Amino acid sequence: MAHIDLETKILNKNDEGAVANRALLDEKGVYMVNVLASPGSGKTSTIVATINALRDKYNIAVIEGDIASSVDAEKIKAQGIAAVQINTGGACHLESAMIKRAIDVLDLERLDLIIVENVGNLVCPTDFDLGENAKVMILSVPEGDDKPLKYPGVFQVSEAVILNKVDTMPVFNFNQEAFEESVNQLNPQAPIFPLSATTGEGLEAWTSWLAERIRKA
């Protein structure tokens, strides 16, 4: 199975890079979180809301992964926050070597937190260690409560699960209890943070969880 063998080889090379990234960030005391989600689940809005909640206490930078465009990096820069855009040129996930190049242009001595926004994809980024301290995933209410059954991998690798757009709950037929039960079965340790990046509802529980981890880095 040539496909599998090559996949293993790519992953090993990626893992080596991830180990190096992690060692460098550890040394500099920078916490890095890798945000995974589908297109349109509100990754950028959640990152902007997180920045606004934490920017008084911590120095933050963002690494934006996209197949094309720099729409998201521009949104972050508009907040006065350092942002590095990575265009993967078609690739469906970020890899540790791309993160290395982005880290190299950031002032690590000054930073407390790097937020990586991965390519919008619930599948492929799951397998790639970037050297982050934690993967965190976002699912949004319009996507539906059955997603843990259909995309179990991303729920299993995430240290925390954000349920975004809870303000749209009345419009969608979303069973939050069933969703939380499925997530708990796949990943009993992961806290679930229902929130709305737009209204700010529920944001504090998530940013407190993150802040606690930044302090330990």
Add this chain to the structure above:
Amino acid sequence: MAHIDLETKILNKNDEGAVANRALLDEKGVYMVNVLASPGSGKTSTIVATINALRDKYNIAVIEGDIASSVDAEKIKAQGIAAVQINTGGACHLESAMIKRAIDVLDLERLDLIIVENVGNLVCPTDFDLGENAKVMILSVPEGDDKPLKYPGVFQVSEAVILNKVDTMPVFNFNQEAFEESVNQLNPQAPIFPLSATTGEGLEAWTSWLAERIRKA
């Protein structure tokens, strides 16, 4: 670049299988549509609504691609429609060999239309020809109007673009004009069908477009 070389090789093998699938379906007069979208954009609901609009005139079967679970195939079977579930076991897209195995269990002599629901992913399925007559993509309003800029590939390969969940337009800040302009720039030939699979609004334009193609198959 070993990665690229292997990717080319996998694609070639996939393309050979796609050619064979297409020849078989042509011979049997079956039209096959490959539906691409993110998780939670309403692929299954749109397929169910499409079936209900066309089932009196055409014999339809569905091939469901999912990483795990058979949730979607069960929803289709509950409509009294033949459904074959493919579990990719982690893979982020369907390939022509998987479709071949699914086609082999369907009664092609009887069928007019096969709808393939690809894995929820706006990136990887774009590159894989399954032997379909047309790729059709769905974007849903909650995902945001900037998606053509960020995921251009899927908009470029699609014969038609469905904009789903238009009934939720009042809840989301979605600029339909800007969206349609971006789509037209990437793919001037593709019609855009704004609809709501839930309310049925706008469905007829899409199902008429599809029915016209089934008749020619």
